Each structure stands twice: as structure tokens, then as C-alpha cells.
Amino acid sequence: MASRGVVGIFLLSALPLLCLELRRGIPSLGIKDLVLLSGRIFLLLALLTLVISVATSWINSFKPPPQVHRKEGEEENEKRQRLARTKQQEAQGEQASRYIQNVLKPQQEMKLKKLEERFYQMTGETWKLTTGHRLEVPDLPEEPSETAAEVVTVALRCPSGRVLRRRFFKSWNSQVLFDWMMKIGYHKSLYSLSTSFPRRPLEAEGGLSLEDIGITVDTVLNVEEKEQSSQ
Structure with a gap:
């Protein structure tokens, strides 16, 4: 696009010179004169092209490249x-x-x-959800053998439905039953023991043996949750 504009400027610039030469040399214009005239025109065009090219480059050198700014x-x-x-x-x-x-x-x-x-x-171990009750697991005496004398078998029926059995000497302190209940995970502050038939709460009194509280034969005891008093 720029080259077309430069050529057009060259032609417009050379047009007055061409007309002047033609007016001066029309009466005696020959082939040699035409050749000389064409040479002058081309020389003038070349000179103008050089001048315009140098001027354009010099002017463009002062303009910042647009791509740099865009980048x-x-x-x-x-x-x-x-x-x-x-x-x-x-x-x-x-x-x-x-x-x-x-x-x-x-x-x-x-x-x-x-x-x-x-x-x-x-x-049936809801006592584990309460606070303020420290679980103390007592040590139980060693279970007597099946052939030992004066032995009674006690079964505990838990609230979960499982039934656990263990042998005890009749002469042992009745507190051992509550110790066993705590051993299997039922705290005595939340659970109690009761007989099945007839149903009656079982209380371990100090110094009384299993035989003293009536457990002289194989017995089934129920582990029952105590009613919590409302505060």
C-alpha cells in the first residue's frame, strides 16, 4: 500500500517536468531526445525514491513500535x-x-x-455414655472347677439378651456377684440384680455369703437398669 503511494507521488512529481520538456522540444523531438528525456525522468524518479525512503525511515524511527506496547x-x-x-x-x-x-x-x-x-x-452398656462414674473393674477370684464341692452356678441375663454363666463357692461374699456384673460392663450405680422367680431385688449386705442371701442352688439373676431419678 505504501509502495503504491510512493509511485503515485513520483509520477505526479515528474509530470510537470515531462510537460515542460515536451513543450520545449516538440518542434525537433527525435528518438535520441526521447531517450535522453526518459533517462532524466527515471533518474529523477530514482532520486525522489531515495529521498522519500530515507525520510520515511527517519520519521518512523521516532515512533514506538505498536506491537511492543500491545505485548x-x-x-x-x-x-x-x-x-x-x-x-x-x-x-x-x-x-x-x-x-x-x-x-x-x-x-x-x-x-x-x-x-x-x-x-x-x-x-445394654448405657452407663458408658454417662459422666461422673468411674469404672472400677474389680478382681474376681478364680472360678472353681466343675468337680469342686459346695459350688453353685449363677447365670446373669443381661439387658442385651445375652446370658453369662459362672461358678462360685457358696461361702464367698455375696458382693462377688456385683463385682462380676461390673466386670462384664454394667456399673452398679446404674444397674441392679434381681431374682427371676419370684422377682426380688438382690442386695449384697456386708459380711453375708451367697448361701446367706439364699443362693444355694443354680440361680438365674437379671441385670436391670435402675430408674434414674429426675432432678
Whole structure:
């Protein structure tokens, strides 16, 4: 596009000179004169082309390249976009962290607590859910053999439905039954023992043996949850 403009300027510039030469040499214009005239015109065009080319280059040297500015602007724009994306990701991460801490975590803890309560209710060990009762596991005396004399077998029917059996000497202190109940996971502050037929609460009085409280034959005792007094 620029080359066409330069050629057009050259032709317009050479046109007055051509007309002047033609007016001066029309009466005696020959082949030699035409050749000389054409040479002068081409020489003038070449000179003008050189001058215009140098002037154009000199003028363009003072203009900053547009691509450089465009490239710098694009880089600056990309930096701003990256910074905005980083801030947005940080804000989303912080929001997700608050949601996990304030919503999801309490929900999970509540679900675990309900599952734990349900499990202990099914196993009859709800005392484990209470606070303020320290579980003391007493040591039980060694179980006597099946062939030993003066031995009675006691079965404990638990709230969960399972039945446990153990042999005791009739002369042992009746407190051993409550120690056994605590050994299998039922705290005496929350559970009690009672006979089956007839049903009566079993109380271990100090110094009384199993024989003294009436357990002289194989017996089934029920582990029952005590009624909690309302405060």
C-alpha cells in the first residue's frame, strides 16, 4: 500500500517536468531526445525514491513500535487476571474450610455420637455414655472347677439378651456377684440384680455369703437398669 503511494507521488512529481520538456522540444523531438528525456525522468524518479525512503525511515524511527506496547499491555492484563484468580481461589478455600469446620464437622460428630448411643443401648452398656462414674473393674477370684464341692452356678441375663454363666463357692461374699456384673460392663450405680422367680431385688449386705442371701442352688439373676431419678 505504501509502495503504491510512493509511485503515485513520483509520477505526479515528474509530470510537470515531462510537460515542460515536451513543450520545449516538440518542434525537433527525435528518438535520441526521447531517450535522453526518459533517462532524466527515471533518474529523477530514482532520486525522489531515495529521498522519500530515507525520510520515511527517519520519521518512523521516532515512533514506538505498536506491537511492543500491545505485548506489554497483554502481559499486564494477564498478571491482573492471574492475581484475581489467585485471590478468588484463596477466598473459596477459606470459605470451604469454614464450612467444614462449622457445619460438616459438627454434623459428623453428632452422627458418631448417635451411633455410639445406639450401640451401647443395644448392648445394654448405657452407663458408658454417662459422666461422673468411674469404672472400677474389680478382681474376681478364680472360678472353681466343675468337680469342686459346695459350688453353685449363677447365670446373669443381661439387658442385651445375652446370658453369662459362672461358678462360685457358696461361702464367698455375696458382693462377688456385683463385682462380676461390673466386670462384664454394667456399673452398679446404674444397674441392679434381681431374682427371676419370684422377682426380688438382690442386695449384697456386708459380711453375708451367697448361701446367706439364699443362693444355694443354680440361680438365674437379671441385670436391670435402675430408674434414674429426675432432678
